[in-house]
Amino acid sequence: TSRARITAIGSYVPERTLTNDDLEKMVDTSDEWIVPRTGIRERRIAGSDVFTSDLCIEAVRNMISEYQASTDDIDMILVATSTSDFPFPSVACQIQEQFGIPSAGTLDLSAACAGFVYGLNMADALVTSGLHRKVLVVGGETLSKVTDYTDRTTCILFGDAAGAALVERDENNPGFIHSCSGSDGRAGIHLYRTGLSGRMKGKVLSGDGNIVQNGREVFKIAVSTLTREVPRLLENAGISPDEVDWFIPHSANIRIIQAVCERIGFPMEKTLFSAEYYGNTSSATIPLALHQGVLEGKIKKGDTLLLYGFGGGFTHAGTLVRW
Ligand code: ACO
Numbered sequence: 001t002s003r004a005r006i007t008a009i010g011s012y013v014p015e016r017t018l019t020n021d022d023l024e025k026m027v028d029t030s031d032e033w034i035v036p037r038t039g040i041r042e043r044r045i046a047g048s049d050v051f052t053s054d055l056c057i058e059a060v061r062n063m064i065s066e067y068q069a070s071t072d073d074i075d076m077i078l079v080a081t082s083t084s085d086f087p088f089p090s091v092a093c094q095i096q097e098q099f100g101i102p103s104a105g106t107l108d109l110s111a112a113c114a115g116f117v118y119g120l121n122m123a124d125a126l127v128t129s130g131l132h133r134k135v136l137v138v139g140g141e142t143l144s145k146v147t148d149y150t151d152r153t154t155c156i157l158f159g160d161a162a163g164a165a166l167v168e169r170d171e172n173n174p175g176f177i178h179s180c181s182g183s184d185g186r187a188g189i190h191l192y193r194t195g196l197s198g199r200m201k202g203k204v205l206s207g208d209g210n211i212v213q214n215g216r217e218v219f220k221i222a223v224s225t226l227t228r229e230v231p232r233l234l235e236n237a238g239i240s241p242d243e244v245d246w247f248i249p250h251s252a253n254i255r256i257i258q259a260v261c262e263r264i265g266f267p268m269e270k271t272l273f274s275a276e277y278y279g280n281t282s283s284a285t286i287p288l289a290l291h292q293g294v295l296e297g298k299i300k301k302g303d304t305l306l307l308y309g310f311g312g313g314f315t316h317a318g319t320l321v322r323w
Pocket of ligand 1: 028029030033034037038113152153156157191213214215216217218219222250252253280282310311312
C-alpha cells in the first residue's frame with residue numbers, strides 16, 4: 001500500500017500560439033484536414049532562446065504560487081522529458097539550481113509521452129519505501145525544437161509546455177491506489193527522435209534530432225495498447241469504470257482518446273485532455289489537463305482519477321489516484 005499522495009500541481013505554456021491557419025501558410029494542410037483527424041486547433045511554441053528547463057521552472061513557480069508550496073525540503077527531483085536542454089546537466093539539476101533546493105537528488109527520465117506517469121509512479125515508490133519524503137515530478141518539452149516544420153504529417157501535432165507536481169509522504173491519507181507500467185520495443189521504429197546515430201532493426205539511423213513517425217502505426221498501437229491496459233489496471237485495482245470520476249489519458253490526439261473510450265465503454269464526457277489548444281506536448285499533456293481540470297473546478301477533492309500515458313518506445317504507464 002502506498003504512503004504517498006499528490007499535494008500540488010502547476011503548469012506553464014509559452015505565450016506564442018501556432019494555429020491551424022498559421023500552419024496552412026507553412027505546409028500544404030488546412031484546418032478542415034487537421035481538426036477532424038486530430039482534434040487539435042492550436043499549439044504553443046517557445047521562442048528560440050527559451051528551453052525546456054525554462055518551461056519546467058515556470059511550471060514549478062506556478063505550482064509554488066498556487067499551493068504556497070515550499071521547495072526547501074524537496075529531496076528528489078524527477079523530470080520526464082525527451083527534449084532536455086543538454087544531455088547533461090539534467091533539467092532536474094537546472095531546477096535544483098534555480099530554486100536553490102539544498103539537498104535533493106536529481107534525475108531526468110526518458111519514457112517519451114508516458115514519462116510524467118512513470119515519474120509519479122517512481123515518486124510514489126520512493127516515498128512509500130521511506131527513501132524520500134517529498135519528490136518534485138516535472139514533465140516538460142520544447143517539441144517545437146525537434147519538429148520538422150516542412151513535414152505536414154508531424155508538424156501539425158506538437159507543441160511546447162510543462163507541468164509539475166509534488167508527491168509527499170502521507171501515511172494516513174495516501175492518494176495512490178494502483179499503478180502499472182509496460183513497454184514494447186518492437187514498435188520503436190514507428191516513432192523516434194534521432195540524436196546521435198543509433199541502430200534499430202539492423203539499420204543505422206542518423207538524422208537531425210527531429211521526430212520521425214509513422215502516424216498510422218502509432219495510432220493503431222496507441223489504441224490497442226490503451227484498450228488492453230486500461231481495463232487491466234482497473235481490474236487489478238478492484239475499481240469499476242463507473243467509480244472513475246476522470247480519465248486523463250495522454251493527449252496525443254483526440255481521435256485516439258475517442259477510439260479508446262468507445263472500445264472500453266467509457267464516457268468521453270468524463271475524460272480530460274489538453275490537445276485541443278496545446279497540441280501534443282508529450283510528457284506535459286497529462287499534468288496540463290490535470291491542472292486545468294482542477295482550476296476549472298471539475299476535479300474535486302476525493303475524486304478518483306485514472307491517468308494513463310503512452311509514448312515512443314513504445315512505453316506506457318498508468319496510475320489510479322484519489323485526489
Ligand atoms: N494535411 C493535409 N494532408 C495530410 C496531412 C496534413 N497535415 N498529413 C498527411 N496528409 C495526407 C497524406 O499525405 C496522405 O495523402 P495521400 O493519401 O495522398 O498519400 C493522406 O493525408 C492520408 O495520410 P495518413 O497518414 O494515412 O493520414 P491519417 O488519417 O493516418 O492521419 C495522422 C494522419 C493525423 C498523423 C494520424 O495517423 C494520427 O493521428 N496518428 C497518430 C499520431 C500521433 O498522435 N502521434 C503522436 C505522437 S505519439 C504519442 O504521443 C504517443
